[in-house]
Amino acid sequence: MTPGIRPLVAGNWKMNGTSASLNELRSIGNGFMSGLDAETEALVCVPATLLQRAAEILSRTPVRAGGEDCHPKESGAFTGEISAEMLKDAGASHVIVGHSERRELFGEDDAMVHAKASAAWRAGLVAIICIGEMRAEREAGATLDVLSRQLEGSVPTSATAANTIIAYEPVWAIGTGLTPTAADVAEAHAHIRGKLTGLLGDAAARMRILYGGSVKPSNAVELLGVENVDGALVGGASLKAADFLAIAEAYMNIS
Numbered sequence: 001m002t003p004g005i006r007p008l009v010a011g012n013w014k015m016n017g018t019s020a021s022l023n024e025l026r027s028i029g030n031g032f033m034s035g036l037d038a039e040t041e042a043l044v045c046v047p048a049t050l051l052q053r054a055a056e057i058l059s060r061t062p063v064r065a066g067g068e069d070c071h072p073k074e075s076g077a078f079t080g081e082i083s084a085e086m087l088k089d090a091g092a093s094h095v096i097v098g099h100s101e102r103r104e105l106f107g108e109d110d111a112m113v114h115a116k117a118s119a120a121w122r123a124g125l126v127a128i129i130c131i132g133e134m135r136a137e138r139e140a141g142a143t144l145d146v147l148s149r150q151l152e153g154s155v156p157t158s159a160t161a162a163n164t165i166i167a168y169e170p171v172w173a174i175g176t177g178l179t180p181t182a183a184d185v186a187e188a189h190a191h192i193r194g195k196l197t198g199l200l201g202d203a204a205a206r207m208r209i210l211y212g213g214s215v216k217p218s219n220a221v222e223l224l225g226v227e228n229v230d231g232a233l234v235g236g237a238s239l240k241a242a243d244f245l246a247i248a249e250a251y252m253n254i255s
């Protein structure tokens with residue numbers, strides 16, 4: 001945690017979920033209405049097919065709905081793509097950009113992530129910019145260099161704490177059940193805060209830096225209690241309301 005920063009627990013459903021899954025979303029929304037929102041803000045990023053319905057369901061709760069990716073352009077001949085403006089129109093407040101699955105499986109580089117973050121702001125969305133090292137990069141001792149390079153290339157210099165959130169997700173920890181040690185997370189997040197300060201100045205002090213990668217109820221207190229960890233980006237465990245709510249409840253046990 002960072003003193004003065006309200007934590008955010010964000011879900012990322014990835015390519016999961018149909019109409020039937022909206023019941024989980026209702027439960028998440030209801031869970032936050034019974035006091036959890038006093039501890040943390042909450043967001044669930046869902047597939048575009050569910051976004052409008054998700055936003056309607058969550059509109060009666062403190063939880064917000066977000067998109068998982070956007071195209072840099074506002075509109076045009078880009079079959080299959082979705083713009084930030086379309087996400088906003090469907091009810092999104094945030095959009096994830098530069099998730100490692102986009103970088104790794106769809107060839108997105110830092111310049112593309114930079115353009116997508118700018119597109120998010122153009123549409124009035126908060127950009128959640130993801131960074132993180134691959135397993136080989138960690139093993140080569142290059143983690144902090146990779147994070148610096150990704151921040152330099154992906155985060156536009158006009159980023160502010162209001163329009164941008166950084167998500168640190170070690171790629172090898174995503175969906176694997178593996179997590180870095182609390183000390184490793186602390187080192188990475190402190191490095192990210194320092195690098196952001198160099199890039200953005202005062203805006204970095206209040207910018208949320210989320211941790212993502214195999215966050216679950218059993219490790220949430222340990223991971224979210226680390227200095228400079230201002231919330232979580234949760235994949236698999238966000239698909240089950242009980243798990244997502246239990247992760248958010250971790251904040252009741254962190255002093």
Ligand SMILES: O=C[C@H](O)COP(=O)(O)O
Nearest residue numbers: 012174175213214235236
């Ligand atoms: O965006 C979420 C992350 O990729 C983490 O996914 P995970 O919680 O399933 O490891």
